[in-house]
Amino acid sequence: MIQTCAPSTPRVLIIDPAPAAFAVQELERFTALGLAPTVNLRRVTDPAVCAQIAARWDCIDIDGFDTEELVATIERGCGYDALKCRAGIPLTSDVLERATADTLDQPLRLVGRAATGLDTFDLDAARALNVAIRFSAGANAAAVAEFTIGLMLDGLRGISRRSAALHAADWSTAIGDLPARSLSESRVGIIGTGTIAREVATRLASFGTEVWVHGSTRFTPESAAGWPGRRTESLSELLSSCDVVTVHVPGTSETNALLGAAELREMRPNSLLVNTSRASVVPEEALDAVLRETNSGPSHACIDVFAREGQQFDSPLAGNxxxxxxxxxxxxxxxAMRAASTQLLDEFARFYASGK
Structure with missing residues (x-):
């Protein structure tokens, strides 16, 4: 049941709590900060954890990705002083305007995301409406870097597709294209120079991999000093020179379609593309088309991000x-998820201690 209005206690709407049993610890800390949590149980899969939460806090069950359902929940709850999420829920200007309406008992003042990336938040609207935005910068960098290298190994060695072939009792397909290229004999190009990109470069050193790096205009020769990789002047130079290209940039207007069809065709024939950043950076339709060509661009791609995710997942790459x-x-x-939650809770504590 959703909490009734109680303007004397700041309320926080938890769109998706921390994973597993750590969810209870997270909610206890929100409570210790003097906040009254209302918890969305839609993405809590453990029945025992659900029961623990329901016994102690007000609970709801909504699709946090549905803007109308999200706004209706906020308005029905007479407003929330704060909102916390893990996934990239759509905080559009309309959602923010309605969540900060002065007709609510508690207009929204703070939004926190226990993850990196704010591309689904309208940051300009948040600033205009005086809504503070907090997130867990870098908390998952090591985990993403580790996974990225795992995708590189899978893409180069064909681990998952060979396993699928053997599950189908097809030995001939499983041993096709052998011998494979190793990571140590590949040149890896990293697009982006943030924390995750640097973690990837550092880990690749242990494989003896040659690393090239391309960043924004802020990635000058001076700032590149000490980086475990060679700085490239242009994106084209990196794309045309590397056997593996991995993308680690945020989803912004500047990076939208950074690797479109033309850029993908600049990549070496039989190269590998890895994208664990944002789907907007490498449009799925363009990638699908180039992957089906045989005379240019990457021959394989490992993709962890999509324009439509969750129960609404749909991608042209699903049939590629x-x-x-x-x-x-x-x-x-x-x-990583525990670190992200802890880091965000610290941000909430600082906000309520200072009032801003």
Whole structure:
């Protein structure tokens, strides 16, 4: 049951709590901060954890990705002082305007995401409406870097597709295209220079891999000093020179369609593309088309991010035999998700201690 209005206690709407048993600890800390949680149980899969939460806090069951359902929940609850999520829920200008309406007992003041990336949030609208935005920068960097290298190994060695062939009792297909290229003999190009990109470069050093890096104009020769990789002047230079290209940039207007069909065709024939950043950076339709060509661009791609995810998942790549797909799981390790939640809770504590 959703909590009735109680304007004396700041309420926080938890769109998706921390995973597994750590959810209860997270909610206890929100409570210790003087907040009254209302918890969405839609993505809590453990019945025992659901029961523990329902016994102690007000609960709802909504689709947090549905903007109308989200707004209706906020309005029905007479507003929330804060909102917390893990997934990239659509905080559009309309949602933010309605969540901050002065007709609500508690207009929204704070939004926190226990993850990196804010591309589904309208940050300009949040600033205009004086809504503070907090997130867990870098908390999952090691986990994403580790997973990225796992995708590289799978893409180069064909691990998952060979396993699928053997499950179908097809030995001939399983041993096709052998011998495979190793990571140590490949040149890897990293697009992006943030925490995750650097973690990937550092880990590749242990394989003896040659690493090239391309970043924004801020990635100058001076800032590249000490990086475990060679700085490239242009994106074209990196794309045309590397056997593996991995993308680690945020989803922004500047990076939208950064690797479209033309850029993908600049990649070496029989190269590998890995994208664990955002789907908008490598449009799925363009990638699907280029992967089906035989004379240019990558011959395989490993993709962890999609324009439509969750129960609404739909992608042209789902029918492409040259693509390995994973369900946006790169940062989903227990330690990374716990760290993201802890980091965000610290941000909430600072906000309520200072009032801003």
């Amino acid at each position: 035999p040259h693509a390995t797909l994973t369900p946006h799981m790169a940062g989903m390790t227990s330690s």
